[in-house]
Amino acid sequence: MLKGYFSFLGDHSDSTYIHWNMRDDNYGFSALEHRFRVLGGNPIMLQDNKKFDLARELITLFGKRYAAHTSSKGRKGRLMSVIELNRIADADALQGAEEAAAFVNGEFIKLQQSTLRKVDVLANIFDRTHDKSIKTEASFSDKYGIHPVAILEVARNNPVVLGVIFFAGALGAVVRYKDSISSIMSWF
Structure with a gap:
């Protein structure tokens, strides 16, 4: 089985491999490599940039309480x-x-x-x-944190918030235009 596994890795060395917590010496890529060496094989060493730890990525995206x-x-x-x-x-x-x-x-x-x-x-x-x-079970603050950039990101993806911002901006422009016209007219 290990011979087939390492043969597959060798034939697909340009691929990225999604895994779940296969990081340590007891249960991970290094454990498979070690076991194959003990059995007399020469394992293909999968580079770290070809390993995608989905478990760790979910923590990065949603926090430890996801x-x-x-x-x-x-x-x-x-x-x-x-x-x-x-x-x-x-x-x-x-x-x-x-x-x-x-x-x-x-x-x-x-x-x-x-x-x-x-x-x-x-x-x-x-x-x-x-x-x-x-x-997930992640709260809003777990996902986004309490930071102005996070609030802007949520607002950017929310059509209601975008609509309110647009209409507020348009209303502000109309009021400023009206004030400008009133100011110009007062000169005459």
């Missing part, structure tokens, strides 16, 4: 919380202990189905984040 560490159904991890918040189908996705048990029991089809479902889930979350339809 999702609970335990879902409403009691499942561990923000991934499960995001899945539930967005009603994403995850019927075959196993959690860590379940995956380990499936491996011990030789239930490799179950493991494959879990992996495929998780790939689908990550793609779904990525797409919803990209099109700005992702649901």
Whole structure:
């Protein structure tokens, strides 16, 4: 399996890989590289600029409180919380202990189905984040902070606020024009 994985990386070295928290030596790209070396392989080293950590990006976009560490159904991890918040189908996705048990029991089809479902889930979350339809538990201040630039950004994307600003500006121009005409007329 690792040989196939590193062969795939070598054949697709120009691609960027979306992942969820695969940053550390126990569970991450470096763990896969280490394991392959131990087994006598020569791993392809995926450059950091080719790794896109969706979990970390959601924190950057929405703050640390974008999702609970335990879902409403009691499942561990923000991934499960995001899945539930967005009603994403995850019927075959196993959690860590379940995956380990499936491996011990030789239930490799179950493991494959879990992996495929998780790939689908990550793609779904990525797409919803990209099109700005992702649901999170982040508050307004978590997303935007309390800063004038953030307020301007929200106003820029709100048609009601833009309409009020436009009409206020137009009204101000009319009043100034009227005052200017009155001032000019007073000279005569």
